[in-house]
Amino acid sequence: MQALLSLSRAIDRLNTLVGKYAIWLIFGATVISAVNAVIRKAFNYSSNGFLEVQWYLFAWSFLIAAGFTLLKREHVRIDVLNSHFPKKVQMAIEIFGLLFFLTPVCLMVLYYSTPMALQMYSSGEMSNNPGGLIRWPVWAALPLGFTLLLLQGWSELIKCIAFLKGLGPDPTVKPDEKTDEQALIEALRAQAGDPTATAQNKN
Numbered sequence: 001m002q003a004l005l006s007l008s009r010a011i012d013r014l015n016t017l018v019g020k021y022a023i024w025l026i027f028g029a030t031v032i033s034a035v036n037a038v039i040r041k042a043f044n045y046s047s048n049g050f051l052e053v054q055w056y057l058f059a060w061s062f063l064i065a066a067g068f069t070l071l072k073r074e075h076v077r078i079d080v081l082n083s084h085f086p087k088k089v090q091m092a093i094e095i096f097g098l099l100f101f102l103t104p105v106c107l108m109v110l111y112y113s114t115p116m117a118l119q120m121y122s123s124g125e126m127s128n129n130p131g132g133l134i135r136w137p138v139w140a141a142l143p144l145g146f147t148l149l150l151l152q153g154w155s156e157l158i159k160c161i162a163f164l165k166g167l168g169p170d171p172t173v174k175p176d177e178k179t180d181e182q183a184l185i186e187a188l189r190a191q192a193g194d195p196t197a198t199a200q201n202k203n
Helices: 003-044 048-064 066-071 087-121 134-162 181-191 195-202
Strands: none
Touching: 003 048, 003 066, 003 134, 003 181, 048 066, 066 134, 087 134
């Protein structure tokens, strides 16, 4: 189990690193959009290449950051019922979802997108739009992004099993999220006039 936990930590570090730098793709798309707007207004010139590189960067940003988003538990979740179940039932639901929903979907996307990306690369297919870009770089984001998401799903699976075995913390709690007990204690301290609780609530 310790070897699997080491693998989980390595996957977490990988997706943390990717997520840290994915924001620069959004920044690049924003800069290109602004420059394109200025050039179009000032010189009455534009190109489909400017437009396509923007959505290339946007596609890369959200695809490769999908694993990081799962790590931080920022994906949309409907926990109306799940949150009322005992923790072991919640873990069972989490494991079931990772095994029978996330893993098959990722594998299916990889099965279909990887050959397509390789074909695009070998053929050098270009955009049909005048002044458009080569296609394979944006297609390559699909297998890469879903590989990172699949790995993070397996990392979460390892952490769920470790929690059930008493070998790790609860992986369903966000790293910066306070438990109900912690929130209650801080609220009681704040009512009692404890300055440390006030400072913690501000943070």
